[in-house]
Amino acid sequence: MTRNPGKPASPADLRALDIFEFATSGRQAAGALRISQMPRMLAEVPSDVSDVSDASDASGNPAAGEDDTVFTWQAEGSTQPELQDDGVEAPQPYLRLAVHGSVWLRCQRCLSPYSQHLDVDATYRIVATEEEADEYPLDDDEVEVIVGSRQFDLIDLIEEELLLSLPLVPKHTVCPEVHESLLSGSAEGSADDESEENSAADAADKPNPFAVLEKLKPGVSGGGKH
Structure with a gap:
């Protein structure tokens, strides 16, 4: 995705984004985040992964080490018509977020570091208050609900989705050896x-x-x- 002209998306903007204007204007943005910018994700990385070879493996996974772990992201705002309580349809704000990348974890079977690929593709209905979020019908599994603001932290949302994508038990598909x-x-x-x-x-x-x-x-x- 490319950003709309005249709407730069610097890291500072991403920490204080007017998510309602982003959605209603149909804005798009894309970028990359290093794991060092996401402290909760960084805490999930074994402290000794830097001991692994710095070269990418045969599958094209990124090199080990927190400085080399980068996630690419794309965000797109939009509106969709929804029927209101008064029976009139009105446009409502939505956000679509996609994140891709790999993170180094420790296999719980052989205890060695391995590269785990993570993919996020989520659509959110943006509401103004927690009360609205609690009342929003949950009959659509493909749409999540988030509380928006004029100072929305998009990086925090990206990090939250990556944390939810981590496996409960990190492990190789096939371990290279048994510890x-x-x-x-x-x-x-x-x-x-x-x-x-x-x-x-x-x-x-x-x-x-x-x-x-x-x-x-x-x-x-x-x-x-x-």
Whole structure:
């Protein structure tokens, strides 16, 4: 997307954007954000990813290291007619946001860093108050609701969407290797299982103390009253 003429979108503008004017004017904007500009996203990156090779991998993923992690974004404002409470249709503000890029995470299976691609493509209905947001019908899964303002932080919205796109359990599709701690854990688990089996076998060989008590009950052979 390209910006409308005469409407620059500097980083300062993105932190204090008149989102209603952006939508009603049908403005468009595009840019790039480094992960260092998004502290909550930066906190999700392993501190030692800079130890990974600086070269891009065979799949074309960006080089490791927080300075090289860049997300491209595109935003477009628009209006759509909606039926109001008085039965009259009126244009209402909408925002479409697309974000693409990769972030380095730690695989929870092999414990090594890997590049996770993230894609965001979201459409928002812009409302003026929290009350309107709470009352807005949620029958359209393709549209989210955000509370707009004349000082809207678009970068914060981009960061929020990227955080929501992170996997719950980061991991490779196929791990290049298994971490040695996981291997040793499996060996210890096997040893524990074998120990439990031996203990169960030893317990089976021991006489049951309750069997002796059974013989002492009245009416049991060898255990009657004298």
